[in-house]
Amino acid sequence: MRLSRHFTLAEAMASNKARERGIDNTPPEALIPRLAFVAETILERVRAHYGIPIVYDGGLSWYRCDALNRAIGGAPTSQHVKGEAVDIEVRGIPNIELARFVRDHLDFDQLILENWNGRDPSSGWVHVSAVAGRKMRGEVLTYRNGVKSRGLP
Numbered sequence: 347m348r349l350s351r352h353f354t355l356a357e358a359m360a361s362n363k364a365r366e367r368g369i370d371n372t373p374p375e376a377l378i379p380r381l382a383f384v385a386e387t388i389l390e391r392v393r394a395h396y397g398i399p400i401v402y403d404g405g406l407s408w409y410r411c412d413a414l415n416r417a418i419g420g421a422p423t424s425q426h427v428k429g430e431a432v433d434i435e436v437r438g439i440p441n442i443e444l445a446r447f448v449r450d451h452l453d454f455d456q457l458i459l460e461n462w463n464g465r466d467p468s469s470g471w472v473h474v475s476a477v478a479g480r481k482m483r484g485e486v487l488t489y490r491n492g493v494k495s496r497g498l499p
């Protein structure tokens with residue numbers, strides 16, 4: 347099932363961890379429009395800008411059912427569980443640059459540059475959420491070594 351031109355439901359629910367643990371990471375039907383909104387407003391735009399597929403170590407980290415979220419130690423209120431967030435990387439693009447692109451060009455709810463260390467451009471990843479039907483916060487954060495700070499480095 348296709349969520350947008352280039353992104354599928356299979357990608358939204360793919361997770362090595364879920365497979366390892368035998369967790370069924372199929373989202374409830376009601377969340378599919380949210381996943382499609384993220385695909386349309388975030389993933390398609392990032393893909394169109396860089397002209398290459400989005401990668402994340404063998405799969406996007408996108409939807410997480412409760413069991414999967416617990417298994418990876420995610421925050422209970424994580425937007426991944428609500429189908430509103432995705433973690434992205436684009437091969438060859440430093441994650442700080444990707445984060446700046448999202449900040450400057452896309453409409454989003456929350457953007458977090460996670461575990462980027464400044465020495466290795468490919469370190470960490472970029473967490474982005476988008477929500478249909480309510481005002482998006484446009485919040486920008488950096489999260490590193492367990493510490494959250496405002497803005498990007």
Ligand SMILES: [Zn+2]
Pocket residue numbers: 426431432433473474
């Ligand atoms: Zn995330």
